[in-house]
Amino acid sequence: MAEWKAKVAVPEQLLVPLTVPNVHLFGPGPANPSMRTYNASALPLLGHLHPEFCKIMDETKAGLKYVFQTNNDYTLAITGAGHAAMEASIMNLVERGERILVCVNGLWGSRAREIAGRQGCDVRVLVKAPGGYHTYAEIEQGLKEHKPSVLFLVHSESSSGIRQPLDGIGALCHKHNCLIIVDTVASLGGTPFLTDEWNLDCVYSGSQKCLGAPPGIAPITFSPRAIYHHTGAINLVYALRESLAQIAEEGLENTWKRHHNTIEHLWAGIEKMGLRMFVKDKALRLPTVTSILIPEGLPDWKAVPNYLMKKHKVELVGGIGPTVGKVWRVGFMGHNSYTENVDMFLRLLKEALDVVKGRPKSQL
Amino acid sequence: MAEWKAKVAVPEQLLVPLTVPNVHLFGPGPANPSMRTYNASALPLLGHLHPEFCKIMDETKAGLKYVFQTNNDYTLAITGAGHAAMEASIMNLVERGERILVCVNGLWGSRAREIAGRQGCDVRVLVKAPGGYHTYAEIEQGLKEHKPSVLFLVHSESSSGIRQPLDGIGALCHKHNCLIIVDTVASLGGTPFLTDEWNLDCVYSGSQKCLGAPPGIAPITFSPRAIYHHTGAINLVYALRESLAQIAEEGLENTWKRHHNTIEHLWAGIEKMGLRMFVKDKALRLPTVTSILIPEGLPDWKAVPNYLMKKHKVELVGGIGPTVGKVWRVGFMGHNSYTENVDMFLRLLKEALDVVKGRPKSQL
Numbered sequence: 001m002a003e004w005k006a007k008v009a010v011p012e013q014l015l016v017p018l019t020v021p022n023v024h025l026f027g028p029g030p031a032n033p034s035m036r037t038y039n040a041s042a043l044p045l046l047g048h049l050h051p052e053f054c055k056i057m058d059e060t061k062a063g064l065k066y067v068f069q070t071n072n073d074y075t076l077a078i079t080g081a082g083h084a085a086m087e088a089s090i091m092n093l094v095e096r097g098e099r100i101l102v103c104v105n106g107l108w109g110s111r112a113r114e115i116a117g118r119q120g121c122d123v124r125v126l127v128k129a130p131g132g133y134h135t136y137a138e139i140e141q142g143l144k145e146h147k148p149s150v151l152f153l154v155h156s157e158s159s160s161g162i163r164q165p166l167d168g169i170g171a172l173c174h175k176h177n178c179l180i181i182v183d184t185v186a187s188l189g190g191t192p193f194l195t196d197e198w199n200l201d202c203v204y205s206g207s208q209k210c211l212g213a214p215p216g217i218a219p220i221t222f223s224p225r226a227i228y229h230h231t232g233a234i235n236l237v238y239a240l241r242e243s244l245a246q247i248a249e250e251g252l253e254n255t256w257k258r259h260h261n262t263i264e265h266l267w268a269g270i271e272k273m274g275l276r277m278f279v280k281d282k283a284l285r286l287p288t289v290t291s292i293l294i295p296e297g298l299p300d301w302k303a304v305p306n307y308l309m310k311k312h313k314v315e316l317v318g319g320i321g322p323t324v325g326k327v328w329r330v331g332f333m334g335h336n337s338y339t340e341n342v343d344m345f346l347r348l349l350k351e352a353l354d355v356v357k358g359r360p361k362s363q364l
Numbered sequence: 365m366a367e368w369k370a371k372v373a374v375p376e377q378l379l380v381p382l383t384v385p386n387v388h389l390f391g392p393g394p395a396n397p398s399m400r401t402y403n404a405s406a407l408p409l410l411g412h413l414h415p416e417f418c419k420i421m422d423e424t425k426a427g428l429k430y431v432f433q434t435n436n437d438y439t440l441a442i443t444g445a446g447h448a449a450m451e452a453s454i455m456n457l458v459e460r461g462e463r464i465l466v467c468v469n470g471l472w473g474s475r476a477r478e479i480a481g482r483q484g485c486d487v488r489v490l491v492k493a494p495g496g497y498h499t500y501a502e503i504e505q506g507l508k509e510h511k512p513s514v515l516f517l518v519h520s521e522s523s524s525g526i527r528q529p530l531d532g533i534g535a536l537c538h539k540h541n542c543l544i545i546v547d548t549v550a551s552l553g554g555t556p557f558l559t560d561e562w563n564l565d566c567v568y569s570g571s572q573k574c575l576g577a578p579p580g581i582a583p584i585t586f587s588p589r590a591i592y593h594h595t596g597a598i599n600l601v602y603a604l605r606e607s608l609a610q611i612a613e614e615g616l617e618n619t620w621k622r623h624h625n626t627i628e629h630l631w632a633g634i635e636k637m638g639l640r641m642f643v644k645d646k647a648l649r650l651p652t653v654t655s656i657l658i659p660e661g662l663p664d665w666k667a668v669p670n671y672l673m674k675k676h677k678v679e680l681v682g683g684i685g686p687t688v689g690k691v692w693r694v695g696f697m698g699h700n701s702y703t704e705n706v707d708m709f710l711r712l713l714k715e716a717l718d719v720v721k722g723r724p725k726s727q728l
Contacts (some may be wrong), residue, residue: 007433007558010612020408021410040407041405043384044384048513065372069372208409216443235405242380
């Protein structure tokens, strides 16, 4: 066995025990899962074709149909991030060379445009500034002008905190012989969403936001299209199943209400502190991820998130893309969406602002 | 809030508590993780950009470089199954219209051929019957004839149990201006494998086999090529990190030896029972997944796996594709690769054969 000599040495850092801090994940996601969900992810592994696991997949599918509010048979969880679901949605609905109209009003629309381009689609774009949304009239005009096969729309543009209105858009697309894909990564489970009622053809989400499961498994639903087989992420399915079970027990309407109540409580508290929101119209704000305008006169906007993380292990994040330096983004999703968390956050945010304002820049 | 009425009702089956049996996963994978790995997957979630998680990713990367035996900087774990890594390997190394030569000797080569075709590659194929492998001379002839940009080779064809020899193949490919991709889903960690020493350009594996982590995260290494960013599967990274830490503590050579010793013990026991292996030459057998020829005279080959699962919660699976009805496949990988497990398996297999042989078909 002379040839059985490893050439790359044992990595020293793997011989140090694994430690993980407890952090309050109040950013745009991931959000903290419940203990019940964590425990589920440590249950014994099963084969991906075992009948016991098939039953758990069926239960998870039923839970996904419930949170999507759909009767679509092709409702499943993809092994991968929300990004993988975005790819799958476009890959399955748009053929190479076919036309897709992508509504861009922030990072996620931009990413969909890029993916569609790489897949060889004929990509047309409707662009709005971050914080803006696409009106019914604008979408109608876009459909008439570009005659796309598919429309791509982001319901929860977490880069700005805007919630895209969807009233009548599904029917409008069908009138123009166009299918519709909707991204709900940062909203599904946190606000009313009715896939079938709204005539949507493909909707996908992430597991790690309002559903309260760990990341790595992405819910998606199709009005009939095809899928394929691999070793599913068994333990993540357990975790997702338990997250969905908690929503089923609470009742979806109550989950929606809890997210809305929690965020209204946040908005009121933020305004009471003299801060303002990036999205002015409440009705257009995501009830999950909120963009707070960074107040003028701060020596360094990063000092506040840094202080919160360092001192209190609380996450608050900055903007992304065009909103960098303009906003902080705070999220209360899934198991984090409780007013007690908001109260704690508001207290600590005030403390952070006081500390940062009172200090010279050199001490931040 | 009149419109806040869910239309799809609460799924009853989600209101029943989740239960998962303990099963001995002795099939071609997934394999049972250790308790330490399970526990890691239930540690608190962190943000995918948090410094504490970046450190864990660095540790995991170091562990992956160790098991791959490479100094490649582009060594990472993809959120997804081994199938996703197969796609990523071809997508990143072969341009649309470029030529790839796929060596097919079972299911996984066939799948690579299909993926490459769908990606628009110019696909050429070298085919061997299941249980066969590709010789140096055949590969050399294929490279001369087809002049591909990339060669695809399966190291661990778990559908037949064959281990593809790799001596000199990497250098041969480079001599012919060709890159080489190697699939090690069912072998990495279980048998000597030296990515750099063997001049391989892209090697990928699965987490759920010899590495002993849950499925859903796929190790891959590239001699310099590009990657991108999404919300990684945090808790699966914890689990993978802990699996790799256990290999680092044991020492990779010892892990290889343990897999080989375990499987030699199995082969000896199988032969002692009068059964024979599908791959006759020991040197060509995978030390992870073994294909056992189904003995003649059995009323129903499925009765044995069914008995083992029903009575003892032990997994034994049939063939796949062309080997269906010809072989049973048994695997001892990762945390399952111990001679005690083999002894238990052999005892129960004998019991199952006695029961099945002794019963009329109507009672099976």
